[in-house]
Amino acid sequence: MTVRVDTAVYGADFTVPVARIPATNFPGEPTVVVPVATQGDWSLVLTASRQQLPSQAADAPAQTAAWVPTTDLVQLGELPDRIVISLAAQTLTITDTEGTARSSFPVGIGTAQAPTPSGVTGYLQARYLDPAQDQLVHRIQLTSLHATAADEPYGGSDGGLIGVHHQSDATGRVSHGCLRLASDAIEAVDRLALGTPIQVVE
Incomplete structure (x- = not known):
């Protein structure tokens, strides 16, 4: 909405x-x-x-x-999909509303010092390209979630919002809390409606 x-x-x-x-x-x-x-x-x-x-x-x-x-x-329309991030498995899974997996991808997550928040559900709230972050082809998928370890763990002034970014090597603990996906995965997320819930589990 x-x-x-x-x-x-x-x-x-x-x-x-x-x-x-x-x-x-x-x-x-x-x-x-x-x-x-x-x-x-x-x-x-x-x-x-x-x-x-x-x-x-x-x-x-x-x-x-x-x-x-x-x-x-x-009202914008139906939200037929869900995103589930498993930090332990380091996977991003797109499911239907019943929890049946449609597709699953490796995902890079936050470090121990700047972790991706867990045990929480947010949603996809905006998309944009950002040359300052070398995101020129694949749009950043901005979530409604915020970092919990620091006010601005990666600089800026957005209050530590968690984004889903493209990165060619998108595995391991590689970020300041944001999520990193390879090309096919970020393209799949980009096709989802804004408002799609995103759940992060340990």
Whole structure:
């Protein structure tokens, strides 16, 4: 789903706004959110924003959620696929909604010092090319998940968002928390709809 306009988000009291979801994201595309629960006229949505930084709290969450009025959401379509990352097996598997694997690929993950967050589910929220990161052919698949070991483990100012990047040698503990895929794998992920859930398991 996307938001119709810049939308205030609320905590469980549904009274005091705690943040705002912009109608467009940094590449200028509609901002994608994923509803996970409803209560009356409200929807609890996963967002791509931080609630806390690791420097502020040792247990800063990798994924956050907040309440928005359901009328502020726009339906995009069905999400027939899921992504499951196994850190132990170092695999990325695309499944259907029943958990049946469609395809599986090797994946490079974070180091012990800058690990990929585990035990969490986020979603694909944006795609873009980035010459500054030598990503000129295969789009970065930006997730809604955040690094948990450091505020900005790989520099920049995006709050440590976890991306899925192309890398020709995409195996082992090779990143600062992001995920690395070879060409065929990143192309498969690029074909999935934005909003597709991405689950990271140990």
